[in-house]
Every structure is written in structure tokens, then in C-alpha cells.
Amino acid sequence: MNPRSKQTSASRARRIVKAVIFGGGALAVTAAVATLVPRARADSGTGSGGGVPIPTGAAGPSYVPLNMGKFSQPMPRFDVLPRKAVSSLNPAPLEQSNQTQQAVDPALGGGFGPIEGRPPGPLWAHQGFTEFPPQVAVEVSMEGAKANTTYNPGVPPSLNSGITSGTATNPFRPRFHPTLPDQTATKMWTFNGTLPPKLVQGRYGEAILFREHNNLPADKTQNGGFGINSISTHEHNGHHGAENDGFTGAFFFPNQFYDYHWPILLAGFRTVNTGATDPNAASPNEFDPVTGQPLPNRQVAGDWHETMSTHWFHDHMFSFTSQNVYKGMAGMFNLYSALDRGNEAVDDGVNLRLPSGRAKSWGNLDYDVNLMLADKAWDPAPPAQLWFNIFNFDGFLGDRMTVNLVDNPYFEVEARKYRFRILNASVSRFFKLALSDGSTMIQIGNDGNLLPHPVALTELDEMGIAERYDIVIDFSRYSVGSRVNLVNLCEHQNGKKPSKDLSLADALTPGKSKDPVVGKFLEFRIVRRPAQPDVSQVPDTLIPNPDLASLPVARQRTFEFGSGATQNNTGVTAFSGPWGIKTDDQGAMDAADYGRISAAPHAGSREIWTLKNGGGGWDHPIHIHFEEGQILARDGDAAKVPAWEKGRKDVYRLRPGGSVTLTMQFRDFGGTFMEHCHNTVHEDNAMLMRWEIDDGGAPFMRPLPTPISTPQGCTYAPPDEILPTAF
Amino acid sequence: MTTRNRSGMHRELLVLVGALGCLLLALPAHAQATSTFTVQTTGSVTTPAEVVNFSGPLQLSVTTVPDPAGGPTTAVVSVEATQIAGTGATSGTSFINSGQARLTRILAATDVVQTTFAFYQDVPGGFLKTRTALLTINLTYDLTTGALSGATASISTPTFR
Numbered sequence: 001m002n003p004r005s006k007q008t009s010a011s012r013a014r015r016i017v018k019a020v021i022f023g024g025g026a027l028a029v030t031a032a033v034a035t036l037v038p039r040a041r042a043d044s045g046t047g048s049g050g051g052v053p054i055p056t057g058a059a060g061p062s063y064v065p066l067n068m069g070k071f072s073q074p075m076p077r078f079d080v081l082p083r084k085a086v087s088s089l090n091p092a093p094l095e096q097s098n099q100t101q102q103a104v105d106p107a108l109g110g111g112f113g114p115i116e117g118r119p120p121g122p123l124w125a126h127q128g129f130t131e132f133p134p135q136v137a138v139e140v141s142m143e144g145a146k147a148n149t150t151y152n153p154g155v156p157p158s159l160n161s162g163i164t165s166g167t168a169t170n171p172f173r174p175r176f177h178p179t180l181p182d183q184t185a186t187k188m189w190t191f192n193g194t195l196p197p198k199l200v201q202g203r204y205g206e207a208i209l210f211r212e213h214n215n216l217p218a219d220k221t222q223n224g225g226f227g228i229n230s231i232s233t234h235e236h237n238g239h240h241g242a243e244n245d246g247f248t249g250a251f252f253f254p255n256q257f258y259d260y261h262w263p264i265l266l267a268g269f270r271t272v273n274t275g276a277t278d279p280n281a282a283s284p285n286e287f288d289p290v291t292g293q294p295l296p297n298r299q300v301a302g303d304w305h306e307t308m309s310t311h312w313f314h315d316h317m318f319s320f321t322s323q324n325v326y327k328g329m330a331g332m333f334n335l336y337s338a339l340d341r342g343n344e345a346v347d348d349g350v351n352l353r354l355p356s357g358r359a360k361s362w363g364n365l366d367y368d369v370n371l372m373l374a375d376k377a378w379d380p381a382p383p384a385q386l387w388f389n390i391f392n393f394d395g396f397l398g399d400r401m402t403v404n405l406v407d408n409p410y411f412e413v414e415a416r417k418y419r420f421r422i423l424n425a426s427v428s429r430f431f432k433l434a435l436s437d438g439s440t441m442i443q444i445g446n447d448g449n450l451l452p453h454p455v456a457l458t459e460l461d462e463m464g465i466a467e468r469y470d471i472v473i474d475f476s477r478y479s480v481g482s483r484v485n486l487v488n489l490c491e492h493q494n495g496k497k498p499s500k501d502l503s504l505a506d507a508l509t510p511g512k513s514k515d516p517v518v519g520k521f522l523e524f525r526i527v528r529r530p531a532q533p534d535v536s537q538v539p540d541t542l543i544p545n546p547d548l549a550s551l552p553v554a555r556q557r558t559f560e561f562g563s564g565a566t567q568n569n570t571g572v573t574a575f576s577g578p579w580g581i582k583t584d585d586q587g588a589m590d591a592a593d594y595g596r597i598s599a600a601p602h603a604g605s606r607e608i609w610t611l612k613n614g615g616g617g618w619d620h621p622i623h624i625h626f627e628e629g630q631i632l633a634r635d636g637d638a639a640k641v642p643a644w645e646k647g648r649k650d651v652y653r654l655r656p657g658g659s660v661t662l663t664m665q666f667r668d669f670g671g672t673f674m675e676h677c678h679n680t681v682h683e684d685n686a687m688l689m690r691w692e693i694d695d696g697g698a699p700f701m702r703p704l705p706t707p708i709s710t711p712q713g714c715t716y717a718p719p720d721e722i723l724p725t726a727f
Numbered sequence: 728m729t730t731r732n733r734s735g736m737h738r739e740l741l742v743l744v745g746a747l748g749c750l751l752l753a754l755p756a757h758a759q760a761t762s763t764f765t766v767q768t769t770g771s772v773t774t775p776a777e778v779v780n781f782s783g784p785l786q787l788s789v790t791t792v793p794d795p796a797g798g799p800t801t802a803v804v805s806v807e808a809t810q811i812a813g814t815g816a817t818s819g820t821s822f823i824n825s826g827q828a829r830l831t832r833i834l835a836a837t838d839v840v841q842t843t844f845a846f847y848q849d850v851p852g853g854f855l856k857t858r859t860a861l862l863t864i865n866l867t868y869d870l871t872t873g874a875l876s877g878a879t880a881s882i883s884t885p886t887f888r
Contacts, residue, residue: 474855497801499833501830656803
């Protein structure tokens, strides 16, 4: 371990060198040249701002053919991943990483290495693997873009805006708009290599084995100028052991796989409702094949107040999360419970009956729609390939708005209630959403969790990167044939922070904003009355918060997020960048090192953490892995916590000069987790820290060693550094 | 030689003065400041059923945060309108609202902020049948301190399509 004497980092130069080394190829050089030109600006003529500079770093605005108007293509639903038998996996999943040796591609150094990239041995064995054995397998492959011949939206074309493509004879193509060329296999990397983005459906008490194959090019220069071929997939909001969390240093390489075990358990299952007697703590069962009625719910242990609903999963590769997620490494994960079962008709006294559908016992998607929002940029001329500026450390902005990875689409709806699970999957952009007629949306969830009570809003709050807002829109107030749009009110001038929120009137007025991503971006077309009566509900009470008040506060910690970070470690786990985190007011801002332990809460304990923005020039949406938090105060004042933040959260926007005080309980699993800014450019450069729970019993040790991943195998190293207040 | 030395000294002095000037320009004119105001607010919204009259206190909390990099100062405007009550002019029906907002603005001597809020009857499930009100807030700032120096507000019928 190094002493805490700091060295000034030569961060930018090192970052550029690293980016060029990993980025490789002419496009990296192009990017370098672009940064030498004073802020080349993209100009999009189709945004509501009409004619406007957004600093994408590209030589010009994203290419927009003349016939590529807004709302000229349908929005595809997510592509539902098949749920397979675990026995179909070959080789069978193991509790400890499968270290069977195979030849390693010479481009990765040659020799031999393990077939599974998960760190070996008992320290990274699946916790609870025998207790909660996987019952469902989801198998995916990370690979370059290709046509989709097996698209499954989970609904018929009539509920997917008429989309029929996605078959062998009519594939769904990897492009942002029908008038644009396909994205190539080096520019776009996605789960299974295809669009639309992928959706996993899981339910409580039914453990999923998520096997991910890395089928990216072994030659890391074959990346289209950005992104890296080693990956680690984070199940965002997952309450799982750290070995399944997508730890930034537990990455795996081409031709390896990684088995993630997602047991899907209610937090507190070891201490609360251990006999599984509470009917609210349950998982939805199937329909009885004879009666057609749902079989009784399967009750599970744990605290039902910890029930979660909307997750996402994305790459978390150290220093490359922004590039890899931007390339397409992001999907969503809907969790179903007896409370939120995805069937609006089952009336069993537990089911909240939120808009969804009724044909299946659980997991109906008819009126439950995932929306992934992300700004993108592509080349200013054909072939219009995805563009990313690897030299921008403030934050990357695109000049085109995509929903489910297509440009400014429309979506057909029936005149009834719909639930939308909205994810901000941008790199650095915040959104603020409203309907174009100023009418109401009902927010029912924030991040992964349903709120204690729904909130009727005409404008949603600014939505930070990685935040999820679950909302209900009742289209029954519109006549068939009418249209209404989702509108973005939040203007950016750069990737540091939102510059201002516009009024709805201004956002709808061409020329009022210089940001092409402000304005209408998704058009709802009310196409028919519902085929069946809408029996969905939005109850006055959803899921009350877990009561932590009776637990003593074991520790209070402070994390300040700012610039001017320094790095005093030099190993492969350390990185330098302008961004950092100061822990408990100790010394300087620390740049990221996943070999450094900054905090180590005791298993079972409750703590209060205060997250502070160290400056006024930036905003930071901070994500804390593994545990849900309840916000106690904003800027030190409990009265400043708005109604939509009174549930559980996992991303906390600080706002310029602001702070958030929250409380969490640490329980059930252990290992090495993270906390970081989810402006992923900030995260990668190097606003990320490691914390761990290491006293939960065997096989843990204190402190935990750091995994050092290579294609030839993963070894362990002692921590570089342990902050004095960590334990 | 002497002249050259003087010229060199002048250049150094000019550089020093220039650097100090740049530093002063780059420094924010004021520190982070938070101001709170309560503004008695009235207005009415015409709905298909009737006119709804509103009256009550609008609570404003504005934090102005300078950008140390020299960019525009951000004003985070927190709006709390939930204490404003609505009454149906014909029916006498009482309406509550969920008017909370946190808006990012750029600090200027005056700023007109427009936002909207949903209002509805205070009955179970009332939030499912809402109407929209337009809230217009006129803010005046003391630019030397970044503090809010004045505020007025009114409620009216939105005209969005």
C-alpha cells in the first residue's frame, strides 16, 4: 500500500495516450484532429432549436437525409431475451468460476487461459448458489452489429406500431432510421449484436443465470475508434453478491464467458420474514392450465418494502464505460413480484394492477413499455457511422435524440392507460420531460422502485444519467386519431451540466433553444379504442419505504465529488483523470483506483452517507451499487426532498453546489462494490471509488484482495491503499 | 541595456497585471447564495367544467451557484406550490395540487420562469383526474450577491396544444 502522499496527475496526456493505444486506427487519429480544431460543432437542422451548435466534437452535424423527418419511423419495443432451461447451458454453470483452459488468441497475448472470465476460487464464487440455484438461463453474446432475424417484442405487431420486421426474411436492421445506412460491426456493439435493445424479464424467487459470451474482436484496434473489447456487465440496482455486480475490475475478454447469478431476492431475506409468511412478499405464479386462473403466489422471504421493478444492465469496464455503453452495451430488466406482477386483471388483494395486460399470468408487456432515451451523434456524411469524442473529458453530448436506439420515432397507443419505464441511457445528458399539451403524467416509480405514493406531474424532474422514471399516461383523454408528444425541456450547452430548463412553450417554439435535442422527440399516436376495457389501476399507495428508523446509525460518511483529482497509486487498477472523490474530508480528491478501499460498512449495519458536489460548474448523478437508499435531506434540509424522491433510489443527482444525505442498510451479500458518477465520462476519468462488505462470514476476508484480470487468467493482489476511515 | 531591462520589467509587469486581471475575471463575482421567498399568489384556470380560482403562498428557494471555470452562474429555482388552494367558482369544489419543481436557470438580473402543475380534487384517486395550471414567476436578482431580491407570481390557463 502506498502512503497517502499525493502526486499531481498528468491525467489528460495519459488519457490520450491510453485512448489512442486502445482506440487504435485512423478514427482515433481523426478524433485527435477534431479536438485540435476549436470545438467543431454539430448543427442539426431538425431539432426544435433549428440550427444549432452542440459540441459533439465531430466535424459537422450528424448526417440527416432530406427525407428523414421526425416521427417518420415507428419506435420498436425492446427485444425480449428468451428464458431457457439452465440445463441447456454448456458447460453447466458452476459455483466457482470455470477455469477450464483454452488457447488464447495471439492478439490477446496467446498462451492459454480460462474459458470463464469470472475471478477464480471461493472469493468470487456465487454467493447463495446452492441456496438459490438458477432456475432460468438467459444466454447472450456481446458482438458487433448485425441484422436481427429473431426479434421478439413480446407483443403482436398491432401493439408494436405495426412493426413486422425481425425475421429471417425481413430482418430488423441495425440503423437509426430507414434512410440511414446500417451501423457496422465495429461501430456498434450490442447484446446479441442486434437492435432493438434487449429486455430480460424475471420474477422474485426465480434465480436467473445470465451467461454472457464475449464475441467481440480479439484485436482491440478493431473498435471503430472507440470502445474496448474487454467487458463487465453491471446489473444496475441488483441486490446480488458482488461477483455478479459487474465490478469494474472483473472484466472478461473475447472468447470468454462470464456467468452472472441473479437470485432476485427481497432484501433482508436472512432476517426479515424468514418464514415467507407475509403474502405481500411473493412471486407471481402461472395460470392454472385447467381453470385458467392464476395459481397461488409463491411466497418468499424478505421485506416486501424492498420489492424492485425496473433495472437495467450495462457495461462497466474500467475507464471505458462511456464508450462501451454508447456503442450499445445496455439493456433493461423488468422484475415482477406479486405486488407488481405485470397483469392488470388479477385481483388477489396484493397485486397493484398497474397497466400491463392480462393474457399472461405475469409479465404482460401490452401496456407496459420500456423506453431507453439516449442522445447520439454520427458522421456528418454517409456512411453516417456512430461518432464519439474520446477526448472530451467534460461530458459527451449527441445532437440526435433516440428512443430505443432509433431517431425521433412515433409510437401507436390505444386510448387507455400505459405504463412507461423510462431510462436515461445517455453518456452525459440530462432530460426533463413533459407532454406537449401540458397534461399530466403520473410518476409511480423512481429508479428501480415503486414510490410510496404516485405523484401527478405535468413536468418530470430533471432526469440524470442512469435514472429511471416509471410513469403512467392515460391516453383515454384523447380522441382516436389525435397525437401528443413527449418533449425534452432540458437544454445543454456542454456535457458538464444542464444549462437551463425551458418552459414548455419555449421548448415547443422553433429557435428558442440552440440545443437540437430540446423539443419534441417521441410522438404518441392514439390509433384506436382499447380492444378490452382498461381494468388497470394506479392505487393511492404503492410500496411504502422500509422502516430503518429503529436501526442504529453505525457510521456517517461523506463523499465529495469534484475536479482536480490526484492519484498516488501506479498499478494497473489505478487511473488518472480530472475527476475524483474525496472521502470523509481526507486529503485531496482521489482519482479512481479499484485497488483502493474507501469505505467498508459492516454487514447488517445501517449508515448515513452524504454526497456533496465539490463545485458549481458541474452536476453529478451519483450511483451507489447494491443497496437502495432513502434520501433524508437535500442541501441539509429534509423539506427539500420532493415527493418523487421519497421512495428508494440508487442514483442521486447532486445539482451544482448541492448535496444529498441518504441512509442505507447493508445486508445479505458481500464483496467489492462501487460508487461513482454516472455521467460516464466523469466516471471513466476517474470519478469512481470502491467500497466493500467483507465481514459477512466465509469466504470473505478483510480486506478483500483485488482481482487483476488478464486473458490468461485472473489473479489477486492486495489492495493498493485503504483509507484511514474505511473500516 | 537598461531600457531593455525596463522593457522586460514592463512586460513582466504587464503579464502579471494581465494574469491578475484574468484571474479576477475568472473568479465568480459572488459565492454560492441561497434565498427564500414566500409570494402570495393568485390566479384562475378555466377548465371545461368551470373556472377554478387559486390563492395561497408560493414558496421559492433559489440557490445561485457560480461556475469556477467562468461559465454562467446557475440558479436552481425550487418551487413549492402545494400550499396554494383552488376553488371551483361555480361548484365550490376544493382542489389540491402537486406543484413542486426544481428548475435550472441561468442567473440574470431578471428572469421569467414558467412552469406548470397538476391540480385535482382531494379524494382517493383524485390524482387520476387532473387539470393543468400555468405558473409564471418573475424573479429579480442582485447580481453582486447572487441573492434573489424580488419575486412575483401568477396562475393562469395554459394554452399548449
